[in-house]
Amino acid sequence: MFPGGRGHLISLAIVFSQRQNLKNVSILCHYVHLQKLELPYNRIKDLSCVSHMPYLIMLDASHNELSEFFGFQPPKNLKEVNFSHNQISAMKDLSAYASLSKLILDCILLNEVSSTMNSCTMSKYSVIPASFIVRDVIGLNVIISDNSFSEIRGLEKCSSLTHLSIVLDLSSNRIQSLSGLQNLHFLGSINLESNLIREIKEATYVHDLPLLRELNLKRSPVQEQPDYRLAVIFLLHRLTHLDEQAVTAEEKVSAVNKFDPPLEVGAARDHMTHVVYQHMQPQVIFDSTLPSLDAPYPMLILTGPQACGKRELAHKLCQEFSDYFAYGACHTTRGPYFGEEDGCDYHFVLEEEFQNMIRMGCFVQTMQYGGHWYGLSREAIESAAREGLACCIHMELEGVFSLKNSYFEPRYVLLIPTSTKEYISRMKARGLYSNGQIDTAVSRINLYVKINKERPGFFDSVISSGTNLDQVKCTKVRDRLSFIEFPVKTTIKYKLFIFSKKKKKKAKYKYNNCFFSIYRFNYLPLLHLSFFSGDSLSVFPQLQSSVLLVACILAVQVIPNTFSGVEVWTLGWSVHCPASFFDVSVSISQ
Numbered sequence: 042m043f044p045g046g047r048g049h050l051i052s053l054a055i056v057f058s059q060r061q062n063l064k065n066v067s068i069l070c071h072y073v074h075l076q077k078l079e080l081p082y083n084r085i086k087d088l089s090c091v092s093h094m095p096y097l098i099m100l101d102a103s104h105n106e107l108s109e110f111f112g113f114q115p116p117k118n119l120k121e122v123n124f125s126h127n128q129i130s131a132m133k134d135l136s137a138y139a140s141l142s143k144l145i146l147d148c149i150l151l152n153e154v155s156s157t158m159n160s161c162t163m164s165k166y167s168v169i170p171a172s173f174i175v176r177d178v179i180g181l182n183v184i185i186s187d188n189s190f191s192e193i194r195g196l197e198k199c200s201s202l203t204h205l206s207i208v209l210d211l212s213s214n215r216i217q218s219l220s221g222l223q224n225l226h227f228l229g230s231i232n233l234e235s236n237l238i239r240e241i242k243e244a245t246y247v248h249d250l251p252l253l254r255e256l257n258l259k260r261s262p263v264q265e266q267p268d269y270r271l272a273v274i275f276l277l278h279r280l281t282h283l284d285e286q287a288v289t290a291e292e293k294v295s296a297v298n299k300f301d302p303p304l305e306v307g308a309a310r311d312h313m314t315h316v317v318y319q320h321m322q323p324q325v326i327f328d329s330t331l332p333s334l335d336a337p338y339p340m341l342i343l344t345g346p347q348a349c350g351k352r353e354l355a356h357k358l359c360q361e362f363s364d365y366f367a368y369g370a371c372h373t374t375r376g377p378y379f380g381e382e383d384g385c386d387y388h389f390v391l392e393e394e395f396q397n398m399i400r401m402g403c404f405v406q407t408m409q410y411g412g413h414w415y416g417l418s419r420e421a422i423e424s425a426a427r428e429g430l431a432c433c434i435h436m437e438l439e440g441v442f443s444l445k446n447s448y449f450e451p452r453y454v455l456l457i458p459t460s461t462k463e464y465i466s467r468m469k470a471r472g473l474y475s476n477g478q479i480d481t482a483v484s485r486i487n488l489y490v491k492i493n494k495e496r497p498g499f500f501d502s503v504i505s506s507g508t509n510l511d512q513v514k515c516t517k518v519r520d521r522l523s524f525i526e527f528p529v530k531t532t533i534k535y536k537l538f539i540f541s542k543k544k545k546k547k548a549k550y551k552y553n554n555c556f557f558s559i560y561r562f563n564y565l566p567l568l569h570l571s572f573f574s575g576d577s578l579s580v581f582p583q584l585q586s587s588v589l590l591v592a593c594i595l596a597v598q599v600i601p602n603t604f605s606g607v608e609v610w611t612l613g614w615s616v617h618c619p620a621s622f623f624d625v626s627v628s629i630s631q
């Protein structure tokens with residue numbers, strides 16, 4: 042029945058595509074040199090003959106009637122075993138099978154696991170590869186695919202799985218959750234292809250597995266979730282392969298930028314948004330850009346965690362030093378607290394209006410905090426600048442990061458609570474905040490402390506915030522900021538003097554139906570051209586040289602927004618320049 046020369050046969054395959062009636066293979070105990078034995082699709086119940094095969098490396102006994110798990114003495118070098126499609130219901134300790142690296146257990150009816158090391162009773166649907174105590178085996182493959190498992194239970198009781206770096210193949214089941222894998226600290230690779238996992242958050246169950254490098258969720262409904270790949274990469278940052286595809290460094294960076302952007306990235310995005318929307322609007326000269334090229338418009342930003350007292354301080358400063366500061370009221374989508382007046386603390390607007398304002402380029406900076414939008418409008422700054430006052434604003438750290446990207450150069454003062462206890466009782470005393478809001482605010486104190494510590498000079502001044510904002514504190518802030526050289530009301534106005542023969546503050550000219558005004562500031566001319574409908578464009582060639590002259594000195598950008606013809610002559614020196622090239626934008630409007 043079996044081939045001759047049995048003493049030296051090293052590989053034997055008895056393979057049928059359909060089940061055959063081979064039951065007794067005891068004769069194989071004479072084939073002591075066998076290294077590979079393939080006996081699938083038979084009716085074998087007893088494999089004790091394998092005890093006589095000390096050199097056996099690979100055994101395929103799938104599709105048989107085995108009820109005993111490893112019912113033979115351990116061949117020393119046995120590496121790969123396939124027991125799929127058998128009737129094994131109990132499993133045992135495999136510590137004697139030191140070389141075992143791959144064990145395939147598809148479609149077996151596991152009811153119970155018993156071992157010398159542990160014993161746990163499992164339901165039919167538990168996915169249990171056994172209690173493998175195989176020391177120093179790296180890369181043990183456990184393949185339990187093509188079953189109908191709908192959940193993963195009991196794996197953590199299998200001590201081998203908590204001691205080995207293993208590959209776990211659970212493909213083609215009906216598994217919906219990764220719950221059950223969270224304690225298998227040595228899992229290196231999980232194959233969950235063709236299962237029923239739907240939610241990205243399931244990945245959090247395997248988030249803490251330190252050795253997990255490969256996860257396969259191909260052909261699972263979760264793949265249809267928006268941003269699926271980046272989200273999983275973000276949650277499982279140690280992965281090197283997702284869905285059998287290498288995770289690139291670019292993907293890892295994109296994932297972090299998308300789901301937990303560093304402050305700089307969030308700020309850059311915010312700044313970019315507002316610059317783009319602002320440039321889509323007709324360009325005008327802003328009062329805040331007029332003072333000087335070397336002494337930018339003065340602004341004071343008070344920053345610190347919510348309710349640290351910066352808002353009160355801002356109001357106080359503006360009251361006490363009304364010749365220096367004007368309060369810059371931001372816009373917000375949160376509703377007013379009791380006693381808050383529209384336009385005083387904030388401009389309270391609805392979400393839709395806020396979003397419209399973003400698209401209209403009204404904001405210099407925006408931020409979401411506590412589920413509400415906050416934004417510093419250009420008009421808030423301009424209305425202070427028009428009065429010749431420095432704008433005083435309070436905002437969170439993210440706002441500071443964003444503003445640092447703009448051409449504004451405010452002074453930043455950090456108010457930091459020194460006593461968490463006092464800070465919490467201050468928040469509680471306000472009676473406005475839930476415990477969650479208080480926790481968030483408290484947790485952000487460290488963020489401010491960290492930035493202040495790691496980036497010397499990021500804040501121009503740091504003061505501790507307390508419960509009382511008295512006169513002393515205002516004076517203290519002013520004293521500390523004396524180096525700012527606050528403008529007095531007159532500074533801006535008087536510096537704007539005339540660039541005309543008549544020595545008027547602002548000269549308006551009419552030329553060929555065109556009105557244009559010329560300012561002179563710090564001896565540098567600044568042109569403001571305004572046109573009315575029906576203007577003759579013939580003025581342009583004549584103006585061109587003077588505009589170019591001005592452009593050389595001050596780098597003034599003239600942006601046409603109504604006359605397409607204007608583009609022709611501005612094209613050469615305006616359109617092709619990067620936005621930051623120009624110090625001032627001047628509009629030509631109808």
Ligand SMILES: Nc1ncnc2c1ncn2[C@@H]1O[C@H](COP(=O)(O)OP(=O)(O)OP(=O)(O)O)[C@@H](O)[C@H]1O
Pocket residue numbers: 345346347348349350351352353371372375406407408410415416417435436437438439440
């Ligand atoms: N434009 C803005 N950009 C960033 N942060 C802002 C902006 N406007 C306001 N904030 C900040 O948003 C946070 C929430 O503002 P809100 O006024 O709702 O809180 P509050 O409970 O009144 O606290 P506070 O007394 O600090 O203002 C505050 O820290 C506030 O300074």
